[in-house]
Amino acid sequence: MLRRTILAGVTSTVIGAVALNEPLRDYAEHLWSVIRLNDKPGLPVFGTVSAATAVVPSASTTVASRTAQIMKFGFPGTANVKVRENFVLSFDRRLRVATWVFEHFNRESLKKADGVDRSACTFFEDPDEHPYFRPTLQDYLNSGFDRGHMAAAANHRSNQKHMQDTFTLLNVAPQVGKGFNRDSWERLERYVRQLSRTYKEIYTCTGPLFLPRREGDGKLYVKYQVIGKNHVAVPTHFFKIVVGEGTDGFLDMEVFVMPNQVLDDSISLNAYYSTPEAVERASGLLFFSSMSKDRLRCVNGVRTK
C-alpha cells in the first residue's frame, strides 16, 4: 500500500514517528529493544498458515458468516468476543476498553446508503457486558477525552444499524480530541478507507496500547490515566493494522502506531509505521495468524521477498 510514495520513508518506521517528540523516544526503545528483526527468519507473525481463499461479501450474509469474513485471517484472541453485524471486537474487562476491533470492507460496502445519518446515532452503554465492567456515558463525561471509535463510524455508512452499532461504548476508548481523534487519527481512518480504491478487500484491526517509558531512575514504567467511576483506561497509544487484498490475491500490510496525544497534523502517516511484531509483542496478540505468508507481498510498502 502506498508503495513507492511511502517506501522512501520506510527506514524511519516507528523510530521516525517517535523522534518527533522527545519523551516518545523511550517508546521507540520499547518497540525495538525486544525485536531483532535481522535475527529472525522472515516474519514469525505468519508462522501458522493456511491456504486462505477470498470471500466475497454479500449483503445477505448472516452475522455468523459475516464474522467468518471479517475474521478471515484468524482471531487475535478469544476472550470476551462481541460479534456485531459488521464488526467483531474483544473487550478487556479490566481496562474497560476493547483489546482489538476487527473490520472488513471494500469500495462497495463503504458507499453511504440513502438516509444513513451519523447525527442520528447515539453512544450507548452496552447491556452485552457485565455491569461491573461496562463503561458508562458518565465515565466519559467531563473527562477531557473524546469517545474515540475503534471501528470508525464512517466505515459503516451503508446501513444505519451498522453505524449505530459502532456507538457502543465497548467500541470506544478515551482519545485526545483536538489534535488526535479529530485530526491525525481521523486522517489515518480516512486513508484506510481510500485504500479500498486500490484493493479489492480491506481487513483492519484497531486497538489500544499501553507502552512503557523510561523514567529518571532508569527503569521502565507503564503509566496511564483511568477515567470515571468505572476506571476506563486511557491508552497511551493506538495501533491500526491494515491488510489490503489485491485482485490477483496478493496481500499488502500496513501497521501504524500513534501516540494518544496532540500530534502535528502535517506529519506524514508513514512516520507512524511500526512492525507487526512490535505491535504483537506490545499488545499480547498475534495478528492474522491464519494468513498465508506466501501471499504477503509488502509490509509498510517494503517487499517481503
Place this chain on the structure above:
Amino acid sequence: MLRRTILAGVTSTVIGAVALNEPLRDYAEHLWSVIRLNDKPGLPVFGTVSAATAVVPSASTTVASRTAQIMKFGFPGTANVKVRENFVLSFDRRLRVATWVFEHFNRESLKKADGVDRSACTFFEDPDEHPYFRPTLQDYLNSGFDRGHMAAAANHRSNQKHMQDTFTLLNVAPQVGKGFNRDSWERLERYVRQLSRTYKEIYTCTGPLFLPRREGDGKLYVKYQVIGKNHVAVPTHFFKIVVGEGTDGFLDMEVFVMPNQVLDDSISLNAYYSTPEAVERASGLLFFSSMSKDRLRCVNGVRTK
C-alpha cells in the same frame, strides 16, 4: 473462616489495610468508590448459580477431571488457560504474568510425600507460551524482584512433578522479596494451608492487580514497572480468594488484597480483607460464578444471611 477472631476486624476490611500507609489511601478509594455495597441486593458475584455438588479428589484422576475439580466453581475467564496436573492458570500475554491461578487442596493432598524436595525444583521458561510473550529467567535476573509463586510450591508437596510444575515462569510474578514474598505474603499462604485443618476442601484463586492512585493533579493513574527485555509487569497488588468447603456442605470465603511492597509483618492478615466485588471490578474477572449462593455462609468471617 477465622470467624470470631476476625469478625472483630471486619468493618475495617480494605480500608483498614490501606490506612496503614498514607499513599495507599487512594487504593482504598479505588476499591470502594465504585462499590456501593449497601445499594446492592446481597452479593451479585453469586448471581449465576447452579446447584454445585462436592467432588471428592482422588489420586487416580486424569488431568481433565482434576481440572474439573480445581475449577469446580467456574472459570473466571477462558483466555490463554494453561492446565497443569494440580493447578490451572490463565496467562496474560500482554502483562507476561498470570491473570489468575486456581488451586484446590485438602489436608490429605497437602501432605509432603517422601522424597519431594523443593531444592530440586528449578524455575523454567515455559515452551507452552509463544516466545513473544514468554517470560524468561533473564527478565527476572537482577530486577530487584523475587520470582513470586502464584500457586505456592508448598501447596504441591505431595508430588515432585506437581511441585516442579509450579516453577514455570507462567506461574510467577515479580514480587518484592524481603518484607513481602518472604514474609507477609508467605504468612498468608501458610494461613490458607492451615485452613485445611478446618475445612474439608480448599479452593483458592490468586492473581495480580494493577490499581490506580490519585496524583497531585487530582486524576487517577495506574502506574507499574516492567522488567526485563520482555517487559514483565510488576503488579501493584496481589489478591487471594479462598473458599473453604465444610463437611456439611457450607462454604466460607475470604478475600485478601495485599500491596506488593514491604509490609509490617506484625499486621494481622485480616487487615488485608477486601470484598469479592472489589476484586472482581479491579481484576476484570468474575469469581466462582457457578457457586451456589445458597451454600455461602460467611465472607471474611461475616455471615451472609
